[in-house]
Amino acid sequence: MASKKPLQDNSSTSPGTVVITGTSSFKGSRLLRELENNPRIKNLVAIDKHKPQFSLKKARFYRLDLTETTADAQLTEILKKEKCSTLVHCALPITPPRDQAYSHELISVGTMYVLTACAAADVKKIILPTTTDVYGAFPTNPNFLQENLHKPKGDLLSKFLADCMDAENQALSFSKKYPDRIVTILRPCTILGPTVQSFKTRLLRRFFFTTMLGFDPLIQFIHEDDIMAAFHLAIFKDCPGIFNIVGDGVLPLSRVLAISGKFHIPLPQIGFKTLVQLLWYLDIAPAPSSHVNFLRYLCIADGSKAKKVMGFTPRFSTKDALLSFVGAERLREINLIELNA
Amino acid sequence: MNSNNRPNVVPLKFSFDEKSHAENDRQLFKDLAGRIEIRLDKLERELMESIQMLESDIQKAVKSKKHGDETLVKQDLHQLNHILESRLQKTLKLLSREAASGSREQSETIEGIRKASSHLIKLLSFDFYKTVLDRLGNAEYTEEVDPFGMDKRLLEKIKPILDFLYYKYWRVTTTGIENIPNEGRALIVANHSGTVPYDGAMIKAAIMNEHPKRKDARFLVENFVYHMPFMGNLMYRIGGVRACPENAELLLNSEHLVVVFPEGVKGIGKFFNQRYKLQRFGRGGFIKLCMKTKSPLIPVGVTGAEEIHPIIFKSNILAKTIGLPYIPITPTFPFLGLLGCIPFPTKWAMHFGKPISFERHGIKAIDDELLIHKLSEQVRSEIQNIIIDLLKKRRSVFMG
Numbered sequence: 227m228a229s230k231k232p233l234q235d236n237s238s239t240s241p242g243t244v245v246i247t248g249t250s251s252f253k254g255s256r257l258l259r260e261l262e263n264n265p266r267i268k269n270l271v272a273i274d275k276h277k278p279q280f281s282l283k284k285a286r287f288y289r290l291d292l293t294e295t296t297a298d299a300q301l302t303e304i305l306k307k308e309k310c311s312t313l314v315h316c317a318l319p320i321t322p323p324r325d326q327a328y329s330h331e332l333i334s335v336g337t338m339y340v341l342t343a344c345a346a347a348d349v350k351k352i353i354l355p356t357t358t359d360v361y362g363a364f365p366t367n368p369n370f371l372q373e374n375l376h377k378p379k380g381d382l383l384s385k386f387l388a389d390c391m392d393a394e395n396q397a398l399s400f401s402k403k404y405p406d407r408i409v410t411i412l413r414p415c416t417i418l419g420p421t422v423q424s425f426k427t428r429l430l431r432r433f434f435f436t437t438m439l440g441f442d443p444l445i446q447f448i449h450e451d452d453i454m455a456a457f458h459l460a461i462f463k464d465c466p467g468i469f470n471i472v473g474d475g476v477l478p479l480s481r482v483l484a485i486s487g488k489f490h491i492p493l494p495q496i497g498f499k500t501l502v503q504l505l506w507y508l509d510i511a512p513a514p515s516s517h518v519n520f521l522r523y524l525c526i527a528d529g530s531k532a533k534k535v536m537g538f539t540p541r542f543s544t545k546d547a548l549l550s551f552v553g554a555e556r557l558r559e560i561n562l563i564e565l566n567a
Numbered sequence: 568m569n570s571n572n573r574p575n576v577v578p579l580k581f582s583f584d585e586k587s588h589a590e591n592d593r594q595l596f597k598d599l600a601g602r603i604e605i606r607l608d609k610l611e612r613e614l615m616e617s618i619q620m621l622e623s624d625i626q627k628a629v630k631s632k633k634h635g636d637e638t639l640v641k642q643d644l645h646q647l648n649h650i651l652e653s654r655l656q657k658t659l660k661l662l663s664r665e666a667a668s669g670s671r672e673q674s675e676t677i678e679g680i681r682k683a684s685s686h687l688i689k690l691l692s693f694d695f696y697k698t699v700l701d702r703l704g705n706a707e708y709t710e711e712v713d714p715f716g717m718d719k720r721l722l723e724k725i726k727p728i729l730d731f732l733y734y735k736y737w738r739v740t741t742t743g744i745e746n747i748p749n750e751g752r753a754l755i756v757a758n759h760s761g762t763v764p765y766d767g768a769m770i771k772a773a774i775m776n777e778h779p780k781r782k783d784a785r786f787l788v789e790n791f792v793y794h795m796p797f798m799g800n801l802m803y804r805i806g807g808v809r810a811c812p813e814n815a816e817l818l819l820n821s822e823h824l825v826v827v828f829p830e831g832v833k834g835i836g837k838f839f840n841q842r843y844k845l846q847r848f849g850r851g852g853f854i855k856l857c858m859k860t861k862s863p864l865i866p867v868g869v870t871g872a873e874e875i876h877p878i879i880f881k882s883n884i885l886a887k888t889i890g891l892p893y894i895p896i897t898p899t900f901p902f903l904g905l906l907g908c909i910p911f912p913t914k915w916a917m918h919f920g921k922p923i924s925f926e927r928h929g930i931k932a933i934d935d936e937l938l939i940h941k942l943s944e945q946v947r948s949e950i951q952n953i954i955i956d957l958l959k960k961r962r963s964v965f966m967g
Contacts, residue, residue: 365790365793365794365799365809366790366793366809366811367809368809368811368813368814369714369715369716369808369809369813369814369817370714370813370814370817372813375813438796439796440795440796440797440798440800441796441799441800442800444712444716444803475714476712476714476716477712478712478716478718481711481712495796523793
């Protein structure tokens with residue numbers, strides 16, 4: 227932690243070479259664009275299986291598939307060659323992939339490769355964004371889940387959440403093994419905004435929404451701009467640990483649907499999971515049945531640690547984030563903006 | 568066409584003398600009929616004129632061409648004229664008869680048909696189903712909620728029900744309400760009874776109605792409620808929070824009044840012969856909470872709630888399959904079906920005791936299990952004493 231002193235007055239120093247893995251994912255591509263336009267960052271490296279869809283000005287792109295068995299050696303080479311000091315691991319998807327084996331290779335094993343490469347190439351800071359869904363929705367959850375009090379329980383059935391938890395655990399044990407490195411785990415809640423695409427936005431884009439009869443859980447959103455602000459803080463400041471990145475305030479699910487103007491069908495809980503699993507196999511439901519619990523029970527994270535330690539204050543509240551998403555949806559409906567814009 | 572067989576035209580006139588409503592209406596109808604008559608007359612005349620003009624035109628045309636079949640055309644025209652005339656007269660007669668009778672029944676039936684059709688349209692429309700489904704999904708009454716899920720609008724809506732139960736049904740007499748501080752945090756510890764936990768709602772109603780400044784009592788709700796549909800949801804909306812130390816700590820730290828029932832399910836599921844005997848007070852978590860958050864503890868005793876649903880027998884095996892802690896068998900439930908769910912209208916009494924402070928023990932006492940158990944027993948005996956005092960004053964279960 228030789229660089230800690232100048233980093234504390236973080237106005238003039240640059241974080242060195244920043245690597246972003248998974249630049250074709252939503253978070254990765256957004257972050258790459260933001261950092262391209264940031265004059266404080268001199269060197270930028272983008273790593274992904276596919277080339278970014280926009281032209282790069284200062285970033286150098288390397289093609290690498292994290293599911294390959296030689297990924298760690300290749301990545302070490304790239305990191306050493308570029309003398310990287312900060313790595314943002316954006317390759318974790320926010321939508322559960324249909325191919326469970328690929329998903330496991332990418333999330334769990336891919337993170338292992340990245341961490342071994344970081345250990346070998348002496349990368350000082352690793353930033354790993356996951357999701358608050360790893361806490362899992364349970365009737366025994368307290369109203370606000372805190373990073374240091376509550377361990378993520380995920381869901382016994384959800385392979386996707388189990389892989390995400392595994393990635394987090396690997397990062398935590400890495401930080402224990404190398405105490406001089408900084409490992410920041412960001413846990414954003416459901417991301418909404420004008421450009422984001424995930425299984426949750428896919429659900430909200432539908433004509434109707436199936437809810438559970440008699441359950442109306444509270445829901446939290448964060449705007450995509452706030453996520454980028456959190457990334458900036460994590461890159462330019464030293465804040466090791468886990469942080470919940472959430473918007474202010476909560477909304478009941480019924481209110482969310484009323485604001486977004488969705489027609490919703492309450493279904494009884496008997497047979498609901500089986501129905502969703504069936505629809506997931508038929509490629510109609512956007513998420514497997516293990517995510518059904520999020521329609522039933524609370525999963526709300528407490529964002530006060532990020533406020534206190536990182537100095538992160540969300541610009542958009544939960545309602546603002548939803549309104550910005552819904553506004554963009556309306557413009558899309560009348561073809562004023564494109565889907566991928 | 569002769570104008571003699573037309574009905575008499577009554578000039579439009581509003582009469583303000585003491586006529587009955589029916590007569591007045593009939594007059595109005597007659598006036599209207601007259602007006603329609605005049606207009607129809609005009610139309611008739613115009614039609615006749617135009618037909619005559621046509622006739623003459625055709626005659627001219629036929630004459631100029633000098634083909635001799637004028638008589639045939641003339642006959643046809645005459646026939647047409649006749650048909651038109653008779654038709655017009657028929658409709659006029661019908662109209663005038665209807666107008667003259669001016670029946671209220673007819674207008675009522677028309678109105679009825681109109682209403683029914685509008686209802687039918689409503690039933691067939693998509694929006695109707697949407698609102699019905701929204702209501703089923705509780706979308707109606709969840710506008711904005713606070714971070715713990717309380718909906719003030721819903722609370723205002725159900726306040727009349729709480730007030731009815733508080734003032735009329737159980738006629739609660741509350742004493743010692745001044746022991747609740749006007750501002751700042753406080754933990755209210757109460758005895759739990761009554762099979763269905765109405766006592767939490769009544770303590771909330773007591774604070775809302777009797778205390779001059781406080782309106783915001785939150786209560787901690789048993790875990791099992793949140794497994795059930797509708798119930799858990801409703802509890803969140805009216806200010807209940809799942810009973811766990813994290814939630815209670817957060818609420819107290821944000822200067823709320825928090826109501827806890829340390830007896831838990833053991834308290835509400837007591838048999839009738841064990842009434843007013845306080846059960847074990849959890850593991851003293853509420854004492855630790857008070858020490859941690861430095862909040863005063865206010866003991867509360869509630870009487871009358873034990874007799875609303877006297878439990879004779881409990882079925883545990885059946886309950887476990889549904890996810891409930893127990894299914895009570897009372898004198899009325901389940902023998903009277905839904906009627907058995909109505910609680911008995913007993914007379915309730917409630918007393919808020921003097922606040923107890925644990926600050927003199929210091930923060931380190933949290934780890935002293937023996938002390939905490941002793942303090943918890945103290946609080947229990949305090950509440951037991953309040954209940955005994957209240958029971959001494961009571962002469963009858965139903966009349967107080």
